[in-house]
Amino acid sequence: MYTTDLSGKGKGKAEAAVAEDPALVAAFEARVANDEFIEPKDWMPEAYRKTLVRQMSQHAHSEIVGMLPEGNWITRAPNLRRKAILLAKVQDEAGHGLYLYSAAETLGTSRDEMTEALLSGKAKYSTIFNYPTLTWADIGAIGWLVDGAAIMNQVPLQRTSYGPYARAMVRICKEESFHQRQGYEIMMHLAAGTEAQKRMAQDALNRWWWPSLMMFGPPDDKSPNTEQSMRWRIKRDTNDELRQKFVDITVPQAEAIGLTVPDAALKWNEERGAYDFGDVDWEEFYAVVKGEGPVAKERMQARVKAWEDGAWVRDAARVHAEKRAAAKLAAE
Amino acid sequence: MDAIATYALRLGDDSLILGQRLGEWCGHAPALEVDLSLANVALDQIGQATHFLNLAGALEGEGRDGDKLAFHRDVMDFTNCLLVEQPNGDFAQTIARLFLFAHYQELLFTALTASKDARLAAIAAKAVKETAYHATLVSDWVVRLGDGTEESRARMIAGLDWMWRFVDELFVMDEVDAAAIEAGVGVDKSALRGAWDQRIDAVLADATLERPAARRPVLGGRSGRHSEHLGHLLSEMQFLQRAYPGATW
Ligand SMILES: [Fe+2]
Ligand SMILES: [Fe+2]
Ligand SMILES: [Fe+2]
Secondary structure, eight states, rough: TTTTTTOOTTHHHHHHSSSOHHHHHHHHHHHHTTTTOOOTTTTHHHHHHHHHHHHHHHHHHHHHHHHHHHTTTTTTTTSSSHHHHHHHHHHHHHHHHHHHHHHHHHTOOOHHHHHHHHHHSSSSOGGGGGSSOSTTHHHHIIIIIIIIIHHHHHHHHTSBBBBBHHHHHHHHHHHHHHHHHHHHHHHHHHTOOHHHHHHHHHHHHHHHHHHHHHHOOGGGGGGGGGGHHHTTTTTTOOHHHHHHHHHHHHHHHHHHHHHSOTTTEEEETTTTEEEEEEOHHHHHHHHHOOOOOOOOHHHHHHHHHHHHHHHHHHHHHHHHHHHHHHHHHHHO | OOOOHHHHHHHHHHHHHHHHHHTTTTTTTSSSHHHHHHHHHHHHHHHHHHHHHHHHHHHHHHHHHHHHHSSSSSSSGGOOOOHHSSOSSSSHHHHHHHHHHHHHHHHHHHHHTTTHHHHHHHHHHHHHHHHHHHHHHEEEEEEEEEEEEEEHHHHHHHHHHGGGHHHHHHHHOOHHHHHHTTTTSOOGGGGHHHHHHHHHHHHHHTTTTOOOOOOOOOOOOOOOOOOOHHHHHHHHHTTHHHTTTTTTO
């Protein structure tokens, strides 16, 4: 997931060193347990602040890096309507990145610092965006599966404990459901199209299915921070619960348009009232987290290039604003 | 295609090609806010193109719609001005192109709202609001870059220098324009030049930039004589429609 904890081992050292007033901590914990929102000026434990900055900036980075695989098809969209929808969608993702950076800035970390962390490879972003978009059907698959998975994770975050994050999520979720629908609609259209289009759609599902399941993060027994994040209402369901929910909702959608989910172990379990499904290749997941995704280098290269090529533009805007401010001051 | 259909086609082609070019920036702009605004302009242009091209197809009456026109013509049948097909270059070059074009487009659409063709007038009435915003947005960037750093100034000058030879074509009148004016449908573009010059000069002055020296104009876009760049743009844009003939999307 965009918000899954992808950080490495060894966290918590710095946090443990800070002694915090137990009364403040207790009051904080009680407010959170009571489902109250924590606002920027409120006291909060340092570990809560750090976890939130990491999660929110990772989410923001995911929105921004996520523009690249879809942006790859804007110039090649098959008709004017699809081109306009895709442009609008990718523009929405830029907007999501912007709200999330702003929300994260309320915790005292600047957008430039967060960007720096992304470009240096220190900060993570969702593993899903390190896979390539090879055909037009991938645009359908991303909207349907990736935005679909994002919604599943983000709807509960509308009630997350940190106020600015929760409010950003409310705005974002509305747009994500439009993204999911347009993606599914592309797939539906392809699946009902020519043989070549059907093949394209099935191939996209084959390639995006497992990476989409990986978006929910490692299995619960390998997700050590889940318990604390759940207590802090930064996370509201476990990785495995969300993954199951995603499978249960998505499999019938695939069947409805005549596509086959690429999992031989997939089977409805009457007793559980849920699908049993095969094992995710966690070795691949951890490799992608480490930066070994198929197009991870291309994604980072594109972000670094945009940032470096744009430096003179940002400088010009800053210098111009300073000149105008100085001129205004001189005139007063 | 008769003159009125061709008239709509030209308007559509200008918007389409500019929208396509701006779409190339998506995800790669100098800042997040710039990415948002360039995508916004691209989206408006693609929307305008859709309306104008659908109208051109309807006026032609041979069953072609906007998609057919956008995705199934070759270079020599495209009627956009040469300015909009110019490569993005660096950000300053992109800004120079949009600057020269957006002011033209705003003046043109303003006049076009008085067209006797109610459909053209209606498209122009909606589009003129969009294009007025584009003109303001891009003029602000010309000022920032012109009166920013040494580097941004040099790049802005180079961007304008690249684009300037395509300015005159915007205002050239031919038999299509004459027929459209005769029918009360079209706009006298040559009459827009004075207002355009004033707007451009005012912004350049604010940007502490000189107006580029007059030069020999490069013409031909309206009659299908394009730059080398357009063929590449089309081969990318039309790829799926070409690779999968007869499929719908
Ligand atoms: Fe998202
Ligand atoms: Fe998003
Ligand atoms: Fe989305």
